[in-house]
Amino acid sequence: MGGLSPEREVSLRSGKNVCVALSRLGYRVQALQIDHPDQLVPALYETDIAFICLHGGMGEDGTLQALLEILGIPYVGSGVLACGLAMNKIQAKRLFQSQKLPTALWAEYREELWPVWREQIAEEIGFPCVVKPVAEGSSIGVQIVHSEEELIPASQATRDEFGNFFVEKFIPGKEITTGILRIDGEDRALPLIELRPHREFYDYIAKYTPGECDFIIPAELDAQTTIRVQEIALQAHRALGCFGFSRVDLRLTPKGEPYLLEVNTLPGMTDTSDLPKAAAALGISFDDLVERMLQTALEKEKLKPKHVLTA
Protein backbone atom coordinates (compact mmCIF):
# COMPACT_ATOMS: atom_id res chain seq x y z
CA MET A 1 0.00 0.00 0.00
CA GLY A 2 0.98 3.61 -0.38
CA GLY A 3 3.35 3.92 -3.28
CA LEU A 4 4.39 6.99 -5.16
CA SER A 5 1.44 7.62 -7.48
CA PRO A 6 -1.02 10.49 -6.93
CA GLU A 7 -3.43 7.87 -5.56
CA ARG A 8 -1.17 7.14 -2.60
CA GLU A 9 -3.64 8.38 0.01
CA VAL A 10 -6.47 6.29 -1.44
CA SER A 11 -4.16 3.27 -1.53
CA LEU A 12 -3.28 3.68 2.16
CA ARG A 13 -7.00 3.62 2.98
CA SER A 14 -7.56 0.53 0.83
CA GLY A 15 -4.52 -1.20 2.30
CA LYS A 16 -5.53 -0.54 5.87
CA ASN A 17 -9.00 -2.04 5.31
CA VAL A 18 -7.59 -5.09 3.55
CA CYS A 19 -4.99 -5.71 6.29
CA VAL A 20 -7.68 -5.64 8.97
CA ALA A 21 -9.84 -8.04 6.96
CA LEU A 22 -6.94 -10.44 6.30
CA SER A 23 -6.08 -10.48 10.02
CA ARG A 24 -9.71 -11.17 10.91
CA LEU A 25 -9.64 -14.02 8.39
CA GLY A 26 -6.71 -15.50 10.29
CA TYR A 27 -3.86 -14.79 7.86
CA ARG A 28 -0.44 -13.65 8.95
CA VAL A 29 -0.35 -10.12 7.52
CA GLN A 30 2.61 -7.85 7.09
CA ALA A 31 1.52 -4.35 6.06
CA LEU A 32 4.08 -2.95 3.67
CA GLN A 33 3.74 0.79 3.22
CA ILE A 34 5.83 1.78 0.25
CA ASP A 35 7.40 5.20 0.66
CA HIS A 36 10.50 4.50 -1.38
CA PRO A 37 11.27 1.91 -4.08
CA ASP A 38 14.30 0.60 -2.13
CA GLN A 39 12.01 -0.91 0.50
CA LEU A 40 10.21 -3.09 -1.95
CA VAL A 41 12.48 -5.94 -2.98
CA PRO A 42 13.88 -6.83 0.48
CA ALA A 43 10.34 -6.92 1.93
CA LEU A 44 9.08 -9.11 -0.90
CA TYR A 45 11.53 -11.90 -0.06
CA GLU A 46 9.47 -12.49 3.08
CA THR A 47 6.21 -12.68 1.17
CA ASP A 48 4.10 -15.76 0.39
CA ILE A 49 1.31 -13.93 -1.39
CA ALA A 50 1.21 -10.25 -2.35
CA PHE A 51 -2.17 -8.58 -1.84
CA ILE A 52 -1.53 -5.47 -3.92
CA CYS A 53 -3.50 -2.46 -2.69
CA LEU A 54 -1.69 0.11 -4.78
CA HIS A 55 -3.68 2.31 -7.17
CA GLY A 56 -2.25 3.96 -10.24
CA GLY A 57 1.37 4.16 -11.29
CA MET A 58 3.75 1.23 -10.96
CA GLY A 59 1.46 -0.72 -8.62
CA GLU A 60 -1.39 -0.96 -11.09
CA ASP A 61 0.30 -0.65 -14.49
CA GLY A 62 1.89 -4.11 -14.56
CA THR A 63 5.35 -3.03 -13.40
CA LEU A 64 5.06 -4.39 -9.86
CA GLN A 65 3.25 -7.44 -11.25
CA ALA A 66 6.27 -8.09 -13.50
CA LEU A 67 8.63 -7.88 -10.53
CA LEU A 68 6.47 -10.36 -8.59
CA GLU A 69 6.46 -12.72 -11.60
CA ILE A 70 10.25 -12.62 -11.69
CA LEU A 71 10.48 -13.27 -7.95
CA GLY A 72 7.91 -16.08 -8.22
CA ILE A 73 5.54 -14.51 -5.68
CA PRO A 74 1.82 -15.08 -6.32
CA TYR A 75 -0.19 -11.85 -6.34
CA VAL A 76 -3.88 -10.99 -6.50
CA GLY A 77 -5.77 -10.05 -9.63
CA SER A 78 -4.75 -9.38 -13.19
CA GLY A 79 -1.37 -10.17 -14.68
CA VAL A 80 1.30 -7.96 -16.20
CA LEU A 81 -0.16 -7.49 -19.67
CA ALA A 82 -3.77 -6.91 -18.59
CA CYS A 83 -2.66 -4.35 -15.99
CA GLY A 84 -0.57 -2.52 -18.56
CA LEU A 85 -3.37 -2.45 -21.11
CA ALA A 86 -6.02 -1.36 -18.62
CA MET A 87 -3.83 1.42 -17.22
CA ASN A 88 -3.34 2.90 -20.65
CA LYS A 89 -6.78 4.23 -21.55
CA ILE A 90 -5.94 4.62 -25.24
CA GLN A 91 -4.69 1.04 -25.64
CA ALA A 92 -7.75 -0.16 -23.73
CA LYS A 93 -10.08 1.82 -26.01
CA ARG A 94 -8.38 0.36 -29.08
CA LEU A 95 -9.03 -3.13 -27.75
CA PHE A 96 -12.66 -2.31 -26.92
CA GLN A 97 -13.08 -1.03 -30.46
CA SER A 98 -11.49 -4.15 -31.95
CA GLN A 99 -14.05 -6.25 -30.02
CA LYS A 100 -16.91 -3.99 -31.18
CA LEU A 101 -17.47 -2.83 -27.62
CA PRO A 102 -18.87 0.70 -27.32
CA THR A 103 -16.48 3.41 -26.20
CA ALA A 104 -16.68 7.20 -26.70
CA LEU A 105 -15.07 8.76 -29.76
CA TRP A 106 -11.61 10.10 -28.90
CA ALA A 107 -8.60 11.91 -30.30
CA GLU A 108 -5.12 11.30 -28.99
CA TYR A 109 -2.89 14.32 -28.50
CA ARG A 110 0.15 14.29 -30.71
CA GLU A 111 2.79 16.99 -30.50
CA GLU A 112 2.94 17.44 -34.27
CA LEU A 113 -0.84 17.98 -34.39
CA TRP A 114 -0.76 20.78 -31.84
CA PRO A 115 -1.27 23.64 -34.38
CA VAL A 116 -4.48 22.04 -35.68
CA TRP A 117 -5.55 20.46 -32.39
CA ARG A 118 -8.25 23.01 -31.64
CA GLU A 119 -9.91 22.66 -35.06
CA GLN A 120 -9.71 18.87 -35.03
CA ILE A 121 -11.41 18.61 -31.66
CA ALA A 122 -14.07 21.17 -32.56
CA GLU A 123 -14.87 19.37 -35.82
CA GLU A 124 -14.57 15.73 -34.82
CA ILE A 125 -15.42 15.59 -31.12
CA GLY A 126 -17.40 18.75 -30.36
CA PHE A 127 -18.22 20.35 -27.00
CA PRO A 128 -18.47 19.59 -24.20
CA CYS A 129 -15.62 17.13 -24.33
CA VAL A 130 -13.41 15.50 -21.74
CA VAL A 131 -9.64 16.02 -21.48
CA LYS A 132 -7.90 13.08 -19.83
CA PRO A 133 -4.37 11.91 -19.08
CA VAL A 134 -3.69 8.51 -20.69
CA ALA A 135 -2.64 6.68 -17.55
CA GLU A 136 -3.99 8.20 -14.33
CA GLY A 137 -6.87 7.24 -12.06
CA SER A 138 -9.27 8.62 -9.42
CA SER A 139 -10.30 11.33 -11.93
CA ILE A 140 -6.89 12.97 -11.44
CA GLY A 141 -6.34 15.33 -14.39
CA VAL A 142 -9.80 14.69 -15.88
CA GLN A 143 -11.46 17.93 -17.02
CA ILE A 144 -14.73 18.64 -18.75
CA VAL A 145 -14.19 21.32 -21.37
CA HIS A 146 -17.20 23.31 -22.55
CA SER A 147 -15.86 25.45 -25.37
CA GLU A 148 -12.97 26.00 -27.76
CA GLU A 149 -11.77 28.84 -25.52
CA GLU A 150 -11.36 26.41 -22.61
CA LEU A 151 -9.75 23.70 -24.70
CA ILE A 152 -6.32 25.24 -25.32
CA PRO A 153 -5.45 26.08 -21.70
CA ALA A 154 -6.88 22.75 -20.50
CA SER A 155 -4.83 20.86 -23.09
CA GLN A 156 -1.65 22.77 -22.33
CA ALA A 157 -2.01 22.24 -18.60
CA THR A 158 -2.69 18.51 -19.07
CA ARG A 159 0.24 18.12 -21.45
CA ASP A 160 2.58 19.91 -19.04
CA GLU A 161 1.49 17.92 -16.03
CA PHE A 162 0.85 14.45 -17.46
CA GLY A 163 2.51 14.27 -20.88
CA ASN A 164 0.27 12.01 -22.92
CA PHE A 165 -3.41 12.83 -22.94
CA PHE A 166 -6.49 12.53 -25.11
CA VAL A 167 -9.83 14.18 -25.65
CA GLU A 168 -13.03 12.17 -25.50
CA LYS A 169 -16.57 12.95 -26.56
CA PHE A 170 -18.70 13.83 -23.53
CA ILE A 171 -21.30 11.12 -22.94
CA PRO A 172 -24.38 12.52 -21.18
CA GLY A 173 -26.51 10.37 -18.90
CA LYS A 174 -25.77 8.15 -15.96
CA GLU A 175 -22.52 7.17 -14.31
CA ILE A 176 -22.41 3.39 -13.85
CA THR A 177 -19.73 1.15 -12.46
CA THR A 178 -19.65 -2.63 -12.62
CA GLY A 179 -17.65 -4.71 -10.22
CA ILE A 180 -16.28 -7.97 -11.58
CA LEU A 181 -15.44 -10.79 -9.20
CA ARG A 182 -14.44 -14.42 -9.55
CA ILE A 183 -17.21 -16.55 -8.08
CA ASP A 184 -17.10 -20.36 -8.30
CA GLY A 185 -14.19 -20.33 -10.72
CA GLU A 186 -15.69 -17.79 -13.11
CA ASP A 187 -15.32 -14.01 -13.43
CA ARG A 188 -18.81 -12.50 -13.10
CA ALA A 189 -20.42 -9.07 -13.16
CA LEU A 190 -21.79 -7.92 -9.79
CA PRO A 191 -24.94 -5.78 -9.35
CA LEU A 192 -24.54 -2.39 -11.05
CA ILE A 193 -23.95 0.80 -9.08
CA GLU A 194 -25.16 4.17 -10.25
CA LEU A 195 -23.15 7.07 -8.91
CA ARG A 196 -24.86 10.41 -8.55
CA PRO A 197 -22.18 12.92 -7.65
CA HIS A 198 -23.26 16.26 -6.17
CA ARG A 199 -20.71 17.87 -8.45
CA GLU A 200 -20.37 18.39 -12.20
CA PHE A 201 -18.88 14.94 -12.59
CA TYR A 202 -17.47 12.05 -10.56
CA ASP A 203 -14.25 13.83 -9.68
CA TYR A 204 -11.72 13.14 -6.91
CA ILE A 205 -13.73 14.98 -4.26
CA ALA A 206 -16.97 13.19 -5.21
CA LYS A 207 -15.12 9.88 -5.09
CA TYR A 208 -13.47 10.16 -1.70
CA THR A 209 -15.47 12.61 0.41
CA PRO A 210 -18.36 10.97 2.25
CA GLY A 211 -21.62 12.70 1.35
CA GLU A 212 -20.40 14.10 -1.99
CA CYS A 213 -21.99 11.31 -4.01
CA ASP A 214 -25.11 9.17 -3.79
CA PHE A 215 -24.74 5.48 -4.53
CA ILE A 216 -27.74 3.70 -6.00
CA ILE A 217 -27.34 -0.06 -5.58
CA PRO A 218 -28.52 -1.83 -7.54
CA ALA A 219 -28.79 0.85 -10.22
CA GLU A 220 -32.43 1.53 -11.12
CA LEU A 221 -32.39 0.17 -14.67
CA ASP A 222 -34.67 -2.25 -16.46
CA ALA A 223 -33.57 -5.88 -16.54
CA GLN A 224 -32.57 -5.76 -20.21
CA THR A 225 -30.30 -2.71 -19.77
CA THR A 226 -28.79 -4.18 -16.61
CA ILE A 227 -27.91 -7.42 -18.37
CA ARG A 228 -26.51 -5.56 -21.37
CA VAL A 229 -24.29 -3.32 -19.21
CA GLN A 230 -23.08 -6.32 -17.17
CA GLU A 231 -22.31 -8.23 -20.37
CA ILE A 232 -20.37 -5.31 -21.88
CA ALA A 233 -18.43 -4.81 -18.65
CA LEU A 234 -17.49 -8.47 -18.51
CA GLN A 235 -16.45 -8.43 -22.17
CA ALA A 236 -14.29 -5.36 -21.52
CA HIS A 237 -12.63 -7.15 -18.57
CA ARG A 238 -11.97 -10.14 -20.83
CA ALA A 239 -10.86 -8.05 -23.83
CA LEU A 240 -7.97 -6.73 -21.74
CA GLY A 241 -7.22 -10.20 -20.35
CA CYS A 242 -8.08 -9.26 -16.75
CA PHE A 243 -8.34 -11.94 -14.10
CA GLY A 244 -10.27 -12.43 -10.89
CA PHE A 245 -11.63 -8.98 -10.20
CA SER A 246 -11.80 -5.49 -11.62
CA ARG A 247 -14.17 -2.55 -11.79
CA VAL A 248 -15.45 -1.33 -15.12
CA ASP A 249 -16.56 2.33 -15.43
CA LEU A 250 -19.22 3.22 -18.00
CA ARG A 251 -21.56 6.00 -19.01
CA LEU A 252 -25.14 5.17 -19.91
CA THR A 253 -26.91 7.62 -22.25
CA PRO A 254 -30.54 8.67 -21.65
CA LYS A 255 -31.44 6.24 -24.47
CA GLY A 256 -29.83 3.42 -22.51
CA GLU A 257 -26.69 3.03 -24.64
CA PRO A 258 -23.64 2.09 -22.58
CA TYR A 259 -20.17 3.49 -23.34
CA LEU A 260 -17.07 2.04 -21.71
CA LEU A 261 -14.74 4.49 -20.00
CA GLU A 262 -12.14 2.21 -18.48
CA VAL A 263 -11.31 -0.94 -16.53
CA ASN A 264 -9.59 -0.65 -13.13
CA THR A 265 -7.50 -3.70 -12.33
CA LEU A 266 -6.93 -2.72 -8.67
CA PRO A 267 -10.17 -1.07 -7.61
CA GLY A 268 -10.40 0.89 -4.38
CA MET A 269 -11.12 -0.94 -1.13
CA THR A 270 -11.79 2.17 0.99
CA ASP A 271 -14.91 2.72 3.07
CA THR A 272 -16.54 4.61 0.19
CA SER A 273 -15.29 2.31 -2.61
CA ASP A 274 -17.58 0.69 -5.15
CA LEU A 275 -16.33 -2.90 -5.41
CA PRO A 276 -17.06 -3.68 -1.72
CA LYS A 277 -20.51 -2.09 -2.12
CA ALA A 278 -21.29 -4.11 -5.26
CA ALA A 279 -20.16 -7.31 -3.54
CA ALA A 280 -22.30 -6.50 -0.49
CA ALA A 281 -25.33 -6.15 -2.78
CA LEU A 282 -24.83 -9.82 -3.62
CA GLY A 283 -24.47 -10.75 0.06
CA ILE A 284 -20.67 -10.92 -0.07
CA SER A 285 -19.18 -9.28 3.04
CA PHE A 286 -15.96 -7.24 2.95
CA ASP A 287 -14.01 -10.11 4.50
CA ASP A 288 -15.50 -12.60 2.05
CA LEU A 289 -14.57 -10.28 -0.83
CA VAL A 290 -10.98 -10.01 0.46
CA GLU A 291 -10.79 -13.82 0.79
CA ARG A 292 -12.02 -14.27 -2.79
CA MET A 293 -9.55 -11.68 -4.06
CA LEU A 294 -6.74 -13.43 -2.19
CA GLN A 295 -7.67 -16.76 -3.75
CA THR A 296 -7.24 -15.28 -7.26
CA ALA A 297 -3.48 -15.25 -6.58
CA LEU A 298 -3.44 -19.01 -6.07
CA GLU A 299 -5.85 -19.74 -8.91
CA LYS A 300 -3.68 -17.75 -11.31
CA GLU A 301 -0.69 -19.85 -10.27
CA LYS A 302 -2.56 -23.06 -11.12
CA LEU A 303 -3.26 -21.80 -14.63
CA LYS A 304 0.41 -21.19 -15.39
CA PRO A 305 2.31 -23.55 -17.68
CA LYS A 306 4.10 -26.27 -15.73
CA HIS A 307 7.14 -26.56 -17.98
CA VAL A 308 8.93 -23.46 -16.64
CA LEU A 309 12.34 -24.29 -15.21
CA THR A 310 12.86 -22.99 -11.70
CA ALA A 311 16.08 -22.64 -9.79
Ligand SMILES: Nc1ncnc2c1ncn2[C@@H]1O[C@H](COP(=O)(O)OP(=O)(O)O)[C@@H](O)[C@H]1O
Ligand atom coordinates in the same frame (compact mmCIF):
# COMPACT_ATOMS: atom_id res chain seq x y z
N1 LIG B 1 -16.51 10.69 -22.00
C1 LIG B 1 -17.00 11.07 -20.84
N2 LIG B 1 -18.24 11.62 -20.76
C2 LIG B 1 -18.74 12.03 -19.57
N3 LIG B 1 -18.06 11.96 -18.41
C3 LIG B 1 -16.82 11.43 -18.42
C4 LIG B 1 -16.23 10.96 -19.64
N4 LIG B 1 -14.99 10.50 -19.35
C5 LIG B 1 -14.82 10.67 -18.03
N5 LIG B 1 -15.91 11.23 -17.46
C6 LIG B 1 -16.04 11.54 -16.03
O1 LIG B 1 -14.76 11.52 -15.41
C7 LIG B 1 -14.67 10.43 -14.48
C8 LIG B 1 -13.28 9.80 -14.54
O2 LIG B 1 -13.03 9.27 -15.83
P1 LIG B 1 -12.39 7.85 -16.06
O3 LIG B 1 -12.21 7.68 -17.53
O4 LIG B 1 -13.17 6.79 -15.39
O5 LIG B 1 -10.93 8.03 -15.42
P2 LIG B 1 -10.32 7.66 -13.97
O6 LIG B 1 -9.32 6.59 -14.26
O7 LIG B 1 -9.66 8.90 -13.50
O8 LIG B 1 -11.44 7.18 -13.10
C9 LIG B 1 -15.77 9.48 -14.90
O9 LIG B 1 -16.16 8.66 -13.83
C10 LIG B 1 -16.85 10.46 -15.35
O10 LIG B 1 -17.54 11.05 -14.25
Ligand SMILES: [Mg+2]
Ligand atom coordinates in the same frame (compact mmCIF):
# COMPACT_ATOMS: atom_id res chain seq x y z
MG1 LIG C 1 -12.85 5.76 -13.57
